[in-house]
Amino acid sequence: MLIKIARGWEIPESLVTPEDIFLNRRNFIAGAGSIAAVGALPEFAFAAGEADPSADLYPAKRNPKYKIPLELTPEKVNLTYNNFYEFGSHKKISEAAQALPIRPWEVVFDGDVEKPFKLGIDELIRKMTLQERLYRHRCVEAWSMTIPWSGFPMKDLVALAKPLSKAKYVRMETFKNPSVARGQKAAWYPWPYVEGLTIEEATNELAFMVTGAYGKPMAKQFGAPLRLAVPWKYGFKHIKSIVRFTFTDKQPKSFWEQIQAREYGFWANVNPKVSHPRWSQATERVLGTSIRVPTLLFNGYGEYVADMYKGMEDKQSTWM
Numbered sequence: 001m002l003i004k005i006a007r008g009w010e011i012p013e014s015l016v017t018p019e020d021i022f023l024n025r026r027n028f029i030a031g032a033g034s035i036a037a038v039g040a041l042p043e044f045a046f047a048a049g050e051a052d053p054s055a056d057l058y059p060a061k062r063n064p065k066y067k068i069p070l071e072l073t074p075e076k077v078n079l080t081y082n083n084f085y086e087f088g089s090h091k092k093i094s095e096a097a098q099a100l101p102i103r104p105w106e107v108v109f110d111g112d113v114e115k116p117f118k119l120g121i122d123e124l125i126r127k128m129t130l131q132e133r134l135y136r137h138r139c140v141e142a143w144s145m146t147i148p149w150s151g152f153p154m155k156d157l158v159a160l161a162k163p164l165s166k167a168k169y170v171r172m173e174t175f176k177n178p179s180v181a182r183g184q185k186a187a188w189y190p191w192p193y194v195e196g197l198t199i200e201e202a203t204n205e206l207a208f209m210v211t212g213a214y215g216k217p218m219a220k221q222f223g224a225p226l227r228l229a230v231p232w233k234y235g236f237k238h239i240k241s242i243v244r245f246t247f248t249d250k251q252p253k254s255f256w257e258q259i260q261a262r263e264y265g266f267w268a269n270v271n272p273k274v275s276h277p278r279w280s281q282a283t284e285r286v287l288g289t290s291i292r293v294p295t296l297l298f299n300g301y302g303e304y305v306a307d308m309y310k311g312m313e314d315k316q317s318t319w320m
């Protein structure tokens with residue numbers, strides 16, 4: 001491999017052909033090696049002349065602890081291959097997503113908290129210390145990407161919210177605005193998008209609130225201005241464009257669970273040995289390359305998270 005492999009990440013050399021290595025080296029140079037040289041890419045986040053009020057906070061200092069085994073997915077690839085059903089049930093939603101107004105943007109904290117409150121996104125971001133982390137992302141559809149997210153630990157957001165001890169879960173909600181998000185006109189989906197984590201998961205060091213990507217405020221199609229990253233779980237848990245955090249003692253029912261609980265459950269921890277009812281999860285297609293690599297248990301993050309699921313390993317629901 002081109003980059004020193006972090007513990008727990010090993011991908012057999014045999015799965016990578018020389019062409020792939022060459023391709024990856026090119027991607028690496030074009031992607032990871034030139035995060036600063038983004039001027040040539042289309043400016044997605046704000047219209048011309050409009051400045052993102054948080055732009056001065058980027059690039060955030062990289063936290064070197066979180067390593068990835070493969071090169072970063074080129075920015076352009078990630079910017080143009082997205083799941084964001086609010087803007088359509090296909091991957092080419094990047095243009096449509098530009099219609100989403102991301103200022104002003106209020107975030108509500110309610111439920112079992114000391115005192116419910118609302119906070120403007122810039123006020124929230126500026127209460128936190130931003131850092132950059134290189135994370136892997138594994139979609140339940142068996143593709144994956146790697147991405148330099150910027151943001152802050154979700155633990156810090158939970159601390160700010162001051163949940164009561166009876167709160168066992170945090171329920172998160174995406175905006176609802178069918179006039180700009182045309183996908184939300186499809187009444188057969190249970191809008192708004194909802195996701196949830198246990199408090200233990202939300203305060204795990206890997207759970208990350210994303211505000212930026214590729215060294216600048218995150219593009220709208222990534223879920224600006226606030227999105228979740230829980231890299232040991234399938235991609236649908238990574239809820240985008242969050243407007244509400246509700247602390248509760250009841251396990252939240254997520255968007256996909258409401259649609260098809262047999263295929264998309266609450267836990268959704270990555271496991272190559274547990275197939276989706278309609279396809280294998282053993283390998284994944286790496287976006288921006290021609291390779292497939294084996295999928296790893298907990299997407300390779302077991303050393304951080306496996307303890308939370310002790311005794312649940314045999315339960316099918318842990319993995320779906």
Ligand SMILES: Nc1nc2c(c(=O)[nH]1)N[C@H]1C(S)=C(S)[C@@H](COP(=O)(O)O)O[C@H]1N2
Pocket residue numbers: 081082083084085086138139140174193221222223235236237238239240241
């Ligand atoms: N609100 C909302 N969040 C969402 C989704 C969505 O459709 N709506 N799709 C999820 C899925 S299935 C994946 S794989 C990731 C995709 O993130 P990306 O487009 O940045 O790759 O977002 C997740 N978060």
Ligand SMILES: [Mo]
Pocket residue numbers: 083138139140141234235236
């Ligand atoms: Mo996904």
